[in-house]
Amino acid sequence: MAPARRATRPVKAPRKDALRLDEIDRKILRALQQDARLTTAQLAERIGLSTTPCWNRLKRLETQGYIDGYVALLNQDKLGLPETVIIELTLDRHDEEMLERFGQLLTSLPEVIEAYLTTGDYDYVVKVAVESTAGYERFLREKLYRIPGIRHSRSSFALRCLKKLTSVQV
Structure with a gap:
C-alpha cells in the first residue's frame, strides 16, 4: 500500500508589482x-x-502607489469645527449590497472625516467633525439617521486629542 500523501498548501508567489523599498x-x-x-x-x-x-x-x-497624494492639513478649531465625535454603528443587514450602499452614503457626508468597516461589536467606526453638541444633534437627525439600515449607534465626544499622526512608519 502506498503511503498517504500529505496535503500541502500552494506557496503564494510574491506580488509582481511589489517593490522592496531601499x-x-x-x-x-x-x-x-x-x-x-x-x-x-x-x-x-x-x-x-x-x-x-x-x-x-x-x-x-x-x-507604484506608495504615495497616494499630497494634502494640506487643516485646523478644525480655526474652521469652527472643534468637536470630534467617534460613532460606532451597527447595521440591520450585512449583505454586499447593503454594505456598498451604506458606505457610499456615509462617506458622502462632509462631516465624516474618517470611516472604517470593522470587526467586533460594531460594523463601522466613524469620526466626525462638528461645531457643537447642537451641531452633532443636527448631523444625526438630518443626515446620519436618514441613511437606511442603521440598527444601533453609540457616540463618544473626544475630550482631548493625545496623539494624531498623518504618517506611517517607513
Whole structure:
C-alpha cells in the first residue's frame, strides 16, 4: 500500500508589482511625510542624492502607489469645527449590497472625516467633525439617521486629542 500523501498548501508567489523599498526610498517617504511641500531639489539635498535620481525615485514611488497624494492639513478649531465625535454603528443587514450602499452614503457626508468597516461589536467606526453638541444633534437627525439600515449607534465626544499622526512608519 502506498503511503498517504500529505496535503500541502500552494506557496503564494510574491506580488509582481511589489517593490522592496531601499533606505533611500524610505528616506524620501519619511521626508515627504514631514513636509510634502519640499521641492525636488530640497528633497534631494535632504536625503543626499542629486536631483535627477531623486526625481526618478519620487516618480516611481508615486507610480507604484506608495504615495497616494499630497494634502494640506487643516485646523478644525480655526474652521469652527472643534468637536470630534467617534460613532460606532451597527447595521440591520450585512449583505454586499447593503454594505456598498451604506458606505457610499456615509462617506458622502462632509462631516465624516474618517470611516472604517470593522470587526467586533460594531460594523463601522466613524469620526466626525462638528461645531457643537447642537451641531452633532443636527448631523444625526438630518443626515446620519436618514441613511437606511442603521440598527444601533453609540457616540463618544473626544475630550482631548493625545496623539494624531498623518504618517506611517517607513
